[in-house]
Each structure stands twice: as structure tokens, then as C-alpha cells.
Amino acid sequence: MTQSDSAPVRRSRFAVAGASGLIGSALTRSLRADGHDVVRLVRREPAAPDEVRWDPERGSVDAAGLSGCDAVLNFAAAGVGDHRWTDAYKKKLRDSRVLGTATLAEAVATLEQPPRVFVNGSAVGYYGDTGTRAVDESAPPGDGFLPQLCVEWEEAAAPAQEAGIRTVFARSGLVVSRGGGAWARLFPLFLAGLGGRMGDGRQYWSYIALHDEIAALRHILATDELAGPVNLTAPHPVTNGELTAAMGRVLHRPTLFTAPAPALRLVLGEMAGDVLGSTRAVPTRLLESGFTFAFPGIEETIRAARR
Template identity: 40%
Template structure:
């Protein structure tokens, strides 16, 4: 396939391009305009020329303001929202103008769509939450739906917490765990729905080829764990104690609203669509996933 992709420089995007390129796919990496206006969000002139020469078979849209870097000031929250909504609207409009239009439009979203659900199971049929992240995800997905105007198959990949030795959350956690000063956050009962990076790129490949899948798809392991279980497993693999605790009020004080919605919220997600379509998970358990991450220091996704 010839794939138009955004967000190719990020952790997920760079790994996905490397993986799919090795499988024989080709890419056009779409860059954002520096001015960032919704009218000219993307550098589409060269992309249009490229599409005339070799039409795009699919679009994978991953770009968006980093949601986990820095405190959520009013300005930061606005950038988080507009980078996704305006960026997706602009990209969908561009794709709708192409002839032929790509057959598939895969837009990243997040399990934050569901909000704080305590210990309740949710899947793709569940409703959206009522916090800021849920609002962002809902509007983001609504923007992706505009790509269907040209008959494109629209898939909204709700991504869980990505585990990788190459970047993201895990490398930020490791120093405190290795020093033996890590522990549960809050009461430790909040659920973490996670996905290993190697599995995630294979999920995107799966979605490219499964033409009968459309709409929301949870891109997570089938076995979410509590914060307490995650902490115990990682500590055990590192052979370090995990007796320290971060009270909920401390997480809120240090991280603000981001801490409340991303660290203390509980989302117990089932990947029903992937399970129903027979997706074969590489690392279905947190022990397998963390063990692989800790043993991997290269950029290779050879298991996939």
C-alpha cells in the first residue's frame, strides 16, 4: 500500500513507518504548516502532486499536541484540542478532494474517550466520559467522521497507555523503580489499559487489511491491570521494592488536572473488535509486555 501518514516523527509513528516499510509499504509523510492555521494546517501542495503520480491507498493520522508533557494550562488545553480537531478536519477535507480518495482513513484516538470508569468494563459500544480528555477524544473522532464523505472507511483507534523501552511513560518510570523508591499512586485500584508498542504497530497493520472493520477500535491488551498490579509486576521484574506511595493529593498537586485524568482515572477497557476479528496478541499479559520492554534496547520490532 501507498500510505499518507501524519505524526511520523513520534514514538508510534516512527516505529510504525519502520515496521510497515519492512513489509513492503511506501509512505508520504505529511508535515504541518508552521503557521498552524486551520485553513492551511498541512503542507498539502506536494502531497497532492504525489497523489496524482501515485494515489494513496490509506491514511494513518497520528499527529496531535503531546497530551502528557507539561501542566494543562488553558493555553495547553486549547492546543491539545485544536491540534486534533482542526488538524483532522483539514486532513479529511484534503483527502475528500483527492480522486481517487484513499480507501481507508485510520485516525488515532485514545481510551480517554471513556473517562473515569472505576472498575467497570467498557468496550467500543460504551459511551463517552465527562472529563476534558473524553471531550477531546469525542470531538477528535467526530472530525474523523468527515472523511467518510468521499466513501472512505474510517477507523478510530483508541490507544491505551503505550509501553516501550524507546519512549513514552515507561522510561520516565524506570529511574524511581530502579532506585527502589517507587510505589502505587493513589489507592492503587485504578485500572490501566495498556498496549505494548510492538503489538500496537501490528494492530495498525491489521486494521489496514481488515476491510470489514470501521468505527472505533480499542487498541489495548485484553488484560488491563490495576496500578497496584502494574507496580508490583515492574518492581518484581527489576527485583526492587515498591513500598513507597504517592497519595492522590500529591499527584494532583504535582501534575494538576493532567494527574487527575491520566494517572488517577480508572479505565478498564476490553478490545472487543480485535478479539471478535481474531487478532493474535503478542503480549496479552503485563508480565510478558514489561519483560520484553526491559530486555529491548534497540529500535527493532523483530517479534512482530
């Protein structure tokens, strides 16, 4: 992606927490490709001029390293699907989001020259199980662990909002990429001919191509009227059954296997509710602000991820 897509035309300075993750690393590459300066927040002693030390668990960050940044973006968070949801891991999921967000929000609020915008990661898990009902940013939070986690995650950014900094909650859907996230696990299964629907396959999955995720984030950076929650999802969510069929067509593999709901609950525990739940989120605010998706459909999104 180049400046002609949606990026600011002048050279800017950005700070990114979670820069080693799927979204953070892709965004960092995109910004640097257009000549922008990006500082990465690290939890060790900085080993390069573009690194800034922070310790979210202790609530500390080298605020001097954030000085002069046009935007601060936070994608640091433990992976929701990386482990079974024990009480200990649920605490890790919460702390990695809430403590990190609070640390950065408080830091930017105290800067003499604060950033123009603070973009904080969030997720469409905020809405919980919506069944077949489509929801946009005006919908209230759902019930359960993930919605409550997202509420606390976003509330932790209050110091930045109260300081008058434009604050955006990037509520991402499932990012389709072979390089990380849920699809990094799905691609090998489907390529091996072991892919199939989960449960009855009627639950909606809100997805977005990695290219469009990064383009949408850059659109947010450049669009001053966008503040608060913004759904980063493709405009037409699909059911798990439709997604499974699309994976089979694109990868030219059979999709005969099925993971029954009782088996998923046995293996995944509480997390199975998220896998089997239906979230049909739509990107109303992105579309109304003039954003155009490069990969709006599921098949073209899967093809893009194969490249």
C-alpha cells in the same frame, strides 16, 4: 514484524502524520521493512522525496502528495502528559488533534482517487473514569476534558466518513515502550528503585505493548470490515497496584514509594484526575476480527519493552 504477521502482501503506499512520534515512527519502520512506500507529513519545507508538507493549524496539506496512497494514518498530537493542563496547553491539546484531523479528512475527501482507509488516532480516554466496569467500543463517552477532547477529535474525521472512506478511530491505551510515552518516564523511576503505586493503586490502567500496537494497526489496515472505533489495548487491563508489582518483579527493584492522591493533585493539577482515574477498556472488536496479541499479559509486556 513481517508480511507474514498481518500486513498486506502487495506493495502499497501509505501517508503517515506524526511519523516522528512513538507510534508513527514504529509503524513507518514496520511498513518499510516489508517493502511498502511511506510518505511522512512534515510542517516544514520537504527535504526528502518521502516528505509531504502540511500545516494543520492553517488547514493546508499538499494533497498531491497523498494521491495514490492506499491509506492515510494520523497520529499527530501534542502529548497529554507533557505539560500541566493550563488553559493554553489544553487549547494546544485540542488544536493539535482536531485541526490536524479535519485538515487530513477534508483533503482525502477531495481526492479523485481517495485512500481505501483513513486511520485516525484516538484514545481510551474517550470513556473517562469507568471504575471497575469494563467497557468496549459500544460504551458512550465519559465526562470531563479528556472524553470531550476525544469526541471532538473523532468528529473532526467526518469529511472522510461522508466521502465513503473506511474510517477507523484507533483508541489506544497506554503504549508500553522505553522509547516514549508514559512508560519512558516510568522505567527510569522503577530502575532507580523509586517506583510505586499512585494514589490507592486500585484504578485500572489499559495498556498495550508497542509491538502489539503496531501489529493491531496493520491488522486494521488489512481488515476491511473494521471501521469506526477500535480499542487498541491488551485484553486484560490491570490496576495501578498490580502494574506496580509487575514492574518490581520484572525489573527486580523494590516498589515501596507511594504518590498520595493529594500530592499528585498538587503537582499535576487537573491532569491528576486522569492519572488517578480508572479506565478498564477491552479490545472487543480486535479480538472478534481475529487479532492475536503477542504480549497479552502485563509482565510479558514489560519484558518486551526492556529489549
